[in-house]
Amino acid sequence: MQFHVLAVDDSVIDRKLIERLLKTSSYQVTVVDSGVKALEYLGLVDDEIANTNTDSNPISTIKNHHEVEVNLIITDYCMPGINGYDLLRKIKESTTLKNIPVVIMSSENIPSRINNCLEQGAEEFFLKPVKQSDVNKLKPHLMRGKGKENQPNFVVNKRKPMAECLSPDRIRTKYNYI
Amino acid sequence: MATVGQLQKQFVDFSTSLYREGFLDDQFIQLQKLQDESNPDFVFEVVSLFFEDSEKLLNNLAIALQQQVVDFKQVDAHVHQFKGSSSSIGAHRVKNMCVAFRNFCEEKNLDGCLRCLQQINHEYCLVKNKLENVFRLERQILEAGGTIPLIA
Numbered sequence: 078m079q080f081h082v083l084a085v086d087d088s089v090i091d092r093k094l095i096e097r098l099l100k101t102s103s104y105q106v107t108v109v110d111s112g113v114k115a116l117e118y119l120g121l122v123d124d125e126i127a128n129t130n131t132d133s134n135p136i137s138t139i140k141n142h143h144e145v146e147v148n149l150i151i152t153d154y155c156m157p158g159i160n161g162y163d164l165l166r167k168i169k170e171s172t173t174l175k176n177i178p179v180v181i182m183s184s185e186n187i188p189s190r191i192n193n194c195l196e197q198g199a200e201e202f203f204l205k206p207v208k209q210s211d212v213n214k215l216k217p218h219l220m221r222g223k224g225k226e227n228q229p230n231f232v233v234n235k236r237k238p239m240a241e242c243l244s245p246d247r248i249r250t251k252y253n254y255i
Numbered sequence: 256m257a258t259v260g261q262l263q264k265q266f267v268d269f270s271t272s273l274y275r276e277g278f279l280d281d282q283f284i285q286l287q288k289l290q291d292e293s294n295p296d297f298v299f300e301v302v303s304l305f306f307e308d309s310e311k312l313l314n315n316l317a318i319a320l321q322q323q324v325v326d327f328k329q330v331d332a333h334v335h336q337f338k339g340s341s342s343s344i345g346a347h348r349v350k351n352m353c354v355a356f357r358n359f360c361e362e363k364n365l366d367g368c369l370r371c372l373q374q375i376n377h378e379y380c381l382v383k384n385k386l387e388n389v390f391r392l393e394r395q396i397l398e399a400g401g402t403i404p405l406i407a
Contacts, residue, residue, distance in 0.1 A: 088339055089308060090304050090308060090339075090343050090344065091340075091343055093300065093301055094343055097297060098289065101289060184342060205342065206282050206285070208285055209285070209288070
């Protein structure tokens with residue numbers, strides 16, 4: 078079972094670091110340098126984003142034309158443009174993406190920031206520099222996420238035991254290309 | 256011509272001094288743990304990115320502090336970035352200087368900021384020099400047919 082993690086960070090050094098950390102755990106990794114690019118990758122581009130995106134491509138205004146499967150999103154908090162919190166919020170507000178576990182990373186240890194992120198639905202909050210021991214904490218969230226993604230109507234209950242998650246062999250819902 | 260043993264001892268002595276003197280911290284060791292046969296140049300690559308990024312940041316800081324009306328928020332943003340990157344590679348003294356620098360930004364203390372910039376430039380040059388020396392010693396050991404000792 079290979080998991081695909083999307084990492085978002087505006088720092089070139091931190092991108093290299095998180096990519097390596099995730100790869101040592103044998104995850105497939107995609108790294109982007111902004112929240113906007115993350116949302117584009119996830120196929121979620123609404124009018125708000127399309128207006129801020131200077132290279133306006135008509136295809137990018139179509140929602141969910143991607144068939145990319147992401148099992149977890151790990152994002153930096155402080156980023157220019159859409160920050161990690163905004164990205165988290167947009168993901169949790171999306172009917173198609175809300176079940177993807179999101180983890181926030183930050184160099185600043187601010188309790189209110191941490192609380193806000195966790196309340197908004199982040200699974201974990203890692204203080205930078207992120208270590209291998211942090212990345213090791215991702216597995217249970219990935220395992221849980223894999224079972225849920227096939228049921229868009231399934232209510233997310235974090236306390237649900239893993240045994241009740243659906244088998245990952247179920248056929249995935251395919252999106253129609255427009 | 257130094258022997259492998261002599262080079263290895265030089266490497267160990269030099270590396271341990273860097274930790275002892277606070278130039279590097281545990282995060283640098285974490286970076287080395289991520290290096291393996293499949294990624295043999297990982298540390299060198301990350302540190303090279305750090306050097307590139309730092310030089311841009313230091314330049315941007317100098318420009319920002321030279322403005323007629325200094326935008327301390329912008330200065331702070333650069334320092335915040337520098338603090339992040341130095342922390343990510345384990346450049347301990349540079350990171351600490353960034354903390355001090357941010358305090359001066361918050362106070363909008365131009366003199367304090369200028370002094371910090373000078374000191375941070377100095378600390379950065381020191382750690383850059385030391386890291387280049389580490390890489391040089393590693394290369395020499397490998398060229399002499401030896402293996403690089405692990406510093407835990």
